[in-house]
Amino acid sequence: MNTLIKQFTLFVVLTLFTGMAAVAQQSDYQIQQDFRTEYNELLERIDQATTTEALEEIEEAINDLEDEYEQHADLIDASSNPDSFDGAISTLRQTHASAVESISTIEDLNDQIEDLETEMEGVKSRLDQLSDERTTLQQQIDASTENEARQASLIRQYRENIEERNLFVSNFLGELLSKYQSMDSAQQQEISEAAGRLEENPIDVIKNVINEYINMMDQSSALMAPDYVSMKAQHGYFVEVWDSIGEQLVNTFAPENPAQTQEEVDQLLTAWQSSITNNLWGSIRTSFSENGVELAEFNSSEEFFNALNSYLDGSIETSVERNSEEDYDVYREFNNFWSNTVKAEWGEMFIEGDILSQSQISAIDMKLDDWRDEAMPTSNLTFILLIVSIAVIIGLIVLLLTRKSGESKA
Numbered sequence: 221m222n223t224l225i226k227q228f229t230l231f232v233v234l235t236l237f238t239g240m241a242a243v244a245q246q247s248d249y250q251i252q253q254d255f256r257t258e259y260n261e262l263l264e265r266i267d268q269a270t271t272t273e274a275l276e277e278i279e280e281a282i283n284d285l286e287d288e289y290e291q292h293a294d295l296i297d298a299s300s301n302p303d304s305f306d307g308a309i310s311t312l313r314q315t316h317a318s319a320v321e322s323i324s325t326i327e328d329l330n331d332q333i334e335d336l337e338t339e340m341e342g343v344k345s346r347l348d349q350l351s352d353e354r355t356t357l358q359q360q361i362d363a364s365t366e367n368e369a370r371q372a373s374l375i376r377q378y379r380e381n382i383e384e385r386n387l388f389v390s391n392f393l394g395e396l397l398s399k400y401q402s403m404d405s406a407q408q409q410e411i412s413e414a415a416g417r418l419e420e421n422p423i424d425v426i427k428n429v430i431n432e433y434i435n436m437m438d439q440s441s442a443l444m445a446p447d448y449v450s451m452k453a454q455h456g457y458f459v460e461v462w463d464s465i466g467e468q469l470v471n472t473f474a475p476e477n478p479a480q481t482q483e484e485v486d487q488l489l490t491a492w493q494s495s496i497t498n499n500l501w502g503s504i505r506t507s508f509s510e511n512g513v514e515l516a517e518f519n520s521s522e523e524f525f526n527a528l529n530s531y532l533d534g535s536i537e538t539s540v541e542r543n544s545e546e547d548y549d550v551y552r553e554f555n556n557f558w559s560n561t562v563k564a565e566w567g568e569m570f571i572e573g574d575i576l577s578q579s580q581i582s583a584i585d586m587k588l589d590d591w592r593d594e595a596m597p598t599s600n601l602t603f604i605l606l607i608v609s610i611a612v613i614i615g616l617i618v619l620l621l622t623r624k625s626g627e628s629k630a
């Protein structure tokens with residue numbers, strides 16, 4: 221009986237021990253499986269993440285996984301999994317870091333595109349507003365031909381609108397220049413891949429601006445010589461900016477046909493130049509004519525300078541021959557127009573627009589001095605010399621008396 225009890229007791233103990241060992245083994249296996257499951261889920265979450273916010277949550281989950289299973293590191297290392305515990309955590313962190321870098325780049329690019337879209341919308345809106353104002357002013361100018369005072373006021377507003385437009389466009393070009401001049405090919409490629417979302421990109425705006433300038437040149441009746449001179453300077457700056465960043469812009473915003481797009485803009489700039497040329501020289505000649513100066517025909521900067529020289533040479537020669545009061549009046553009229561209008565109001569635009577250089581303006585000034593000397597009537601010159609002589613004599617007498625007075629006191 222005792223033997224039977226002992227055998228039964230031993231059987232129970234062995235059974236309990238075996239069961240406990242099996243339970244322990246099953247528990248260890250479950251830990252290994254749970255770790256692997258959570259590990260794979262985190263890898264999948266990283267792969268599917270699309271925002272940095274989602275990746276921040278995943279980073280916390282990685283930390284939690286490490287904290288939870290760190291005490292079972294040896295058990296996980298002993299499993300048949302290809303990675304050790306530390307290796308698995310390291311893989312998660314490296315994969316997470318790579319995803320953060322990639323998604324951050326995408327988010328930065330999206331921000332750039334959104335900012336660019338907002339900027340282009342703002343530029344287009346302002347240009348449309350200026351165009352609408354200009355159209356309205358042109359209609360009012362055409363309808364006010366019988367009221368000279370009102371028409372003059374409207375023309376002044378029209379020219380102010382053009383000046384405002386030129387300044388706005390110049391600022392826009394300056395911003396493009398600073399933004400894209402130093403952009404490398406990798407940055408161009410990044411923006412290019414997302415630029416298709418833009419309704420209007422910088423190249424579209426540039427084309428619209430040039431077309432608007434061409435229409436303005438061909439259709440406006442309110443433009444005068446200084447407006448065309450200002451437009452020539454604006455065109456020169458436009459070409460300068462396009463030559464600097466045109467290639468970067470077409471590679472960024474027209475990657476499918478960059479050469480064709482660049483040629484289209486080049487052709488528009490050429491058409492704009494032709495439109496300016498067709499109006500500029502005639503308007504300058506008309507302005508001189510309206511102030512009593514009839515210049516020979518000219519159609520370029522060089523021809524304009526030659527026409528001025530020819531006019532002055534002829535005027536000087538006439539003054540040498542006649543030396544009349546009438547010649548002096550002609551000189552004074554030309555000098556007044558040249559000094560107070562051409563140089564004072566147009567001089568800077570002439571230089572910026574490559575109409576006349578500073579040295580050419582100085583050369584005209586020197587010839588004007590020669591003309592003045594020859595045009596001044598001899599009788600007037602004699603009188604002036606007499607006055608100067610008397611003043612010199614009086615000055616000498618005063619000087620001598622002063623010295624004698626000083627010597628007497630000494």
